[in-house]
Amino acid sequence: xxxxxxxxxxxxxxxxxxxxxxxxxxxxxxxxxxxxxxxxxxxxxxxxxxxxxxxxxxxxxxxxxxxxxxxxxxxxxxxxxxxxxxxxxxxxxxxxxxxxxxxxxxxxxxxxxxxxxxxxxxxxxxxxxxxxxxxxxxxxxxxxxxxxxxxxxxxxxxxxxxxxxxxxxxxxxxxxxxxxxxxxxxxxxxxxxxxxxxxxxxxxxxxxxxxxxxxxxxxxxxxxxxxxxxxxxxxxxxxxxxxxxxxxxxx
Amino acid sequence: xxxxxxxxxxxxxxxxxxxxxxxxxxxxxxxxxxxxxxxxxxxxxxxxxxxxxxxxxxxxxxxxxxxxxxxxxxxxxxxxxxxxxxxxxxxxxxxxxxxxxxxxxxxxxxxxxxxxxxxxxxxxxxxxxxxxxxxxxxxxxxxxxxxxxxxxxxxxxxxxxxxxxxxxxxxxxxxxxxxxxxxxxxxxxxxxxxxxxxxxxxxxxxxxxxxxxxxxxxxxxxxxxxxxxxxxxxxxxxxxxxxxxxxxxxx
DNA sequence: TCAAAAGTGTTCTGTTTACACCCATGG
DNA sequence: CCATGGGTGTAAACAGAACACTTTTGA
Numbered sequence: 404x405x406x407x408x409x410x411x412x413x414x415x416x417x418x419x420x421x422x423x424x425x426x427x428x429x430x431x432x433x434x435x436x437x438x439x440x441x442x443x444x445x446x447x448x449x450x451x452x453x454x455x456x457x458x459x460x461x462x463x464x465x466x467x468x469x470x471x472x473x474x475x476x477x478x479x480x481x482x483x484x485x486x487x488x489x490x491x492x493x494x495x496x497x498x499x500x501x502x503x504x505x506x507x508x509x510x511x512x513x514x515x516x517x518x519x520x521x522x523x524x525x526x527x528x529x530x531x532x533x534x535x536x537x538x539x540x541x542x543x544x545x546x547x548x549x550x551x552x553x554x555x556x557x558x559x560x561x562x563x564x565x566x567x568x569x570x571x572x573x574x575x576x577x578x579x580x581x582x583x584x585x586x587x588x589x590x591x592x593x594x595x596x597x598x599x600x601x602x603x604x605x606x607x608x609x610x611x612x613x614x615x616x617x618x619x620x621x622x623x624x625x626x627x628x629x630x631x632x633x634x635x636x637x638x639x640x641x642x643x644x645x646x647x648x649x650x651x652x653x654x
Numbered sequence: 655x656x657x658x659x660x661x662x663x664x665x666x667x668x669x670x671x672x673x674x675x676x677x678x679x680x681x682x683x684x685x686x687x688x689x690x691x692x693x694x695x696x697x698x699x700x701x702x703x704x705x706x707x708x709x710x711x712x713x714x715x716x717x718x719x720x721x722x723x724x725x726x727x728x729x730x731x732x733x734x735x736x737x738x739x740x741x742x743x744x745x746x747x748x749x750x751x752x753x754x755x756x757x758x759x760x761x762x763x764x765x766x767x768x769x770x771x772x773x774x775x776x777x778x779x780x781x782x783x784x785x786x787x788x789x790x791x792x793x794x795x796x797x798x799x800x801x802x803x804x805x806x807x808x809x810x811x812x813x814x815x816x817x818x819x820x821x822x823x824x825x826x827x828x829x830x831x832x833x834x835x836x837x838x839x840x841x842x843x844x845x846x847x848x849x850x851x852x853x854x855x856x857x858x859x860x861x862x863x864x865x866x867x868x869x870x871x872x873x874x875x876x877x878x879x880x881x882x883x884x885x886x887x888x889x890x891x892x893x894x895x896x897x898x899x900x901x902x903x904x905x
Numbered sequence: 906t907c908a909a910a911a912g913t914g915t916t917c918t919g920t921t922t923a924c925a926c927c928c929a930t931g932g
Numbered sequence: 933c934c935a936t937g938g939g940t941g942t943a944a945a946c947a948g949a950a951c952a953c954t955t956t957t958g959a
Contacts, residue, residue: 480757508728513679517725627936627938879909879957
C-alpha cells in the first residue's frame with residue numbers, strides 16, 4: 404500500500420493545527436477517532452437503573468444507545484467523559500471511572516472508531532436533569548435494558564461486573580444514594596448491585612462493624628408506620644481509618 | 655476557532671483511504687494517534703521481572719521504556735498488542751490482557767498520543783527471543799525497575815496491582831511458569847506476585863485442595879539433594895470444574 | 906555425618922452464615 | 933387492635949492462620 408499522500412496530509416494537519424506546537428515525531432502513523440461512551444448507573448431507592456438515549460443522528464438513528472461523544476485534542480479522556488456527561492444530562496461532579504477500551508474494526512458501521520467506556524454513579528432522585536438530550540433519555544431497570552447499538556450491551560455487562568467488584572471493596576455505593584438514607588435502602592442497593600438477596604441482620608451487623616455511618620435522630624416516615632432511622636456516610640471518618648489503620652472497606 | 659481547513663483535509667483522507675469504504679459520518683471530529691504499550695512480566699523460577707528496552711528513537715531516545723507501537727487502521731487493539739509483542743520480541747501466543755488507557759495531554763512530548771496499556775505473561779526460560787529490538791532489551795527485577803519515559807512507571811504499578819488481583823482468582827500464574835514446575839517454584843511465584851511471604855504448608859494444602867495439578871513421577875534435582883516432585887497444571891480439568899461445578903479458583 | 910531443601914497435619918482463631926421474635930405506629 | 937415494616941443477638945459451620953519435626957541424599 405502506498406500511504407504517501409496520506410502522510411503528506413497528516414504532516415500538514417499536525418504542523419498547521421497543533422495547539423501546543425509539539426513536534427510531530429510520529430507522522431507516519433495512522434490516526435483514529437476516539438469516542439467516549441458512558442454507562443450511567445442510577446438508584447431510585449428500590450432498583451438499579453441505567454440511563455439510555457434514543458440516538459438522534461446517523462448511523463443507527465432512532466435506536467437506544469449509551470450517551471457518548473468524541474475526544475477533543477484539548478482534553479484527556481476523563482475530561483471528555485465529564486464533558487459528555489454534563490452536556491447530555493446537565494450533571495457534574497459525578498463519580499466516573501474508566502472501564503475498558505473497545506476497538507473492533509467494524510464496531511461502528513459509520514466510521515472506524517475506538518471507544519473508551521466509562522461508568523458513572525448518580526442518585527436518581529437528587530438531580531435535576533437539564534441536558535440537551537434529556538428529552539430523548541430514559542431510565543431502564545438494569546435487568547430490562549433494551550438491545551443497544553454497536554457493542555454497548557457488552558459495555559454494560561462489563562460495567563455491571565466492575566460495579567459489583569468495586570462495591571465490595573470501596574464505599575462507592577453511597578454515590579448512588581441520597582445523602583440521608585435508611586438501612587433498608589442501603590441493603591436494597593447492595594442486593595441490586597450484587598444481584599442476590601442478603602440477610603437483614605447479617606447485613607446490618609456488617610455495616611455497623613465497619614463504623615463509617617452516622618445514625619441521625621431523624622426518621623424516614625414515608626415507607627413504614629414505625630419509620631426508619633436515617634444514616635449518612637461519614638467520608639472523613641472513612642478516609643481517616645483507611646490512612647491510619649489501613650482499614651479496608653469490605654462487604 | 656476555525657477548523658474548516660482541517661475538516662477538508664480529514665474528509666479527503668477518509669474518503670480516499672478508508673479500506674472498508676465506510677461512510678464518514680463523524681468528519682468534524684478530531685483524530686488522534688493511538689499507541690499500545692506492553693508491560694511484559696516474566697518469571698525465572700525465583701523472581702518476577704519485567705522486560706524493558708532502551709528506546710532507539712526520539713523523543714527520549716536512549717531512555718528505558720516499555721515496548722510499544724501504534725494502532726493501525728487494519729487491526730483492533732488486541733491484535734496491535736500481539737503484533738507489537740511479536741515484532742519486538744519474537745514471541746507469540748502469549749497471555750495478554752488490556753489494562754487501562756492513558757490520555758494525559760502532555761504524556762508524550764513528541765506528539766499528542768493516547769496509549770492503551772496491555773500486560774503480558776511469559777515464562778522467561780522457555781522462550782527464545784529473536785525480535786528486532788531484543789539487543790536493547792533487558793529483564794529487570796520488578797522491584798528494581800528504572801525510571802521510565804512518559805507515564806510508563808504508572809502503567810507498571812497498575813499492571814502489578816492487576817496481576818495481583820487476577821492471580822488470586824484465575825490460574826494465570828501458570829502462564830509464567832514452565833510446563834513442569836515444583837511446588838517451591840509455584841510458591842515463589844505467588845510470593846513475588848503478592849509481595850509477601852506465604853506459609854509453605856498452608857500454601858501446599860490450599861493448592862492441593864483445588865485439585866487442578868497433576869503430580870508427576872519426575873523430580874527436579876537441580877536445587878536440592880532430595881529433589882522436588884514436578885507438577886503440571888491440568889487446564890482441561892480446571893475448565894471442566896469451572897463449567898460443571900461453578901468452581902472458582904481462589905488462592 | 907551433616908547441611909540443605911522437601912514433605913507433611915493439627916489446633917486455634919476469626920469470619921460468615923443461618924435463623925425468629927418483639928417493637929412502634931398509623932389507620 | 934392489627935397490619936406493616938423496623939430493629940435486634942446467638943450459635944454453628946467454615947475458612948484462614950499459626951506452627952515443628954522428619955526425610956532424603958550428595959558432598
